[in-house]
Amino acid sequence: MTKTDPLLGSHLSIAGGIPLALERAQKAGCRVLQIFVKNNNRWVGKVISEEEVLTFRRKWEQSKIQDVVAHDCYLLNLASPREDLWERSMDALIDEMERRDRLGLSYLVTHPGSHMGMGEEQGVSRIAQAIDRIHQKEDWKVRIALETTAGQGTSVGYRFEHLRDIIGAIHEPDRLAVCMDTCHIFAAGYDIREEEEYQKTMDRFDQTVGLEKLRVFHLNDSKREWGSRVDRHEHIGRGEIGTSGFAWILNDERLTEVPKILETPKGKTHREDKRNLKVLRALIQEV
Numbered sequence: 001m002t003k004t005d006p007l008l009g010s011h012l013s014i015a016g017g018i019p020l021a022l023e024r025a026q027k028a029g030c031r032v033l034q035i036f037v038k039n040n041n042r043w044v045g046k047v048i049s050e051e052e053v054l055t056f057r058r059k060w061e062q063s064k065i066q067d068v069v070a071h072d073c074y075l076l077n078l079a080s081p082r083e084d085l086w087e088r089s090m091d092a093l094i095d096e097m098e099r100r101d102r103l104g105l106s107y108l109v110t111h112p113g114s115h116m117g118m119g120e121e122q123g124v125s126r127i128a129q130a131i132d133r134i135h136q137k138e139d140w141k142v143r144i145a146l147e148t149t150a151g152q153g154t155s156v157g158y159r160f161e162h163l164r165d166i167i168g169a170i171h172e173p174d175r176l177a178v179c180m181d182t183c184h185i186f187a188a189g190y191d192i193r194e195e196e197e198y199q200k201t202m203d204r205f206d207q208t209v210g211l212e213k214l215r216v217f218h219l220n221d222s223k224r225e226w227g228s229r230v231d232r233h234e235h236i237g238r239g240e241i242g243t244s245g246f247a248w249i250l251n252d253e254r255l256t257e258v259p260k261i262l263e264t265p266k267g268k269t270h271r272e273d274k275r276n277l278k279v280l281r282a283l284i285q286e287v
């Protein structure tokens, strides 16, 4: 009887240089890692030197880290009705794609955006236009993974149909993937607590978007109740989802190859990440 070692990891800081995130990940016991490639509250990041790129790639190769994905900066809004902010968001995302491509990262997790009162349909079409413009710029290896959202404010992406419509509207749909955040879908009204509900949610995703598009998972429990449309992450098992929801995901054979990343609250040490990873690993059934 053996337990498969799942592709579990966490979002970790790049303070002191991008290569240091790999060390942090190993200390926390991660097999996969998510990073910001620049300060997440700034439009323009400092240039990544060739030396930093090489050090990162070398350290990554020597490490046990299987996959590294990146998260976009929070200021971006690909659905913005304001022309200047829309253009700025596209430029910033192009800059992030270039950085990630140099580092050899697989996916760039991006929030679809907020329509700011234009309406969801308009928002979806604006996002699709923006992604087309970004894709036209260059044929990067790194791909955008649109993240499911909780549906706070005017954000788009809290229905699987929004993601389907964005993918359906762009010229190169094969270049776009999806990141499913458990806290966000739960807050958006998709239940995963009981096995039957979990299967229903995954079936709906499969029928609407397609499971093959699901390339990244964010594993977060939810501070707020099901359907609240409020995005508040909680430690695994200490929120409204509870451990069962995570057990279905971790033992779902269709999802074995999908990296699963914690975005739960962190302290100064790796204690919280270690604890959350331990809770998740204990949910995996022996095969």
Ligand SMILES: [Zn+2]
Pocket: 147, 181, 218, 263
């Ligand atoms: Zn997330």
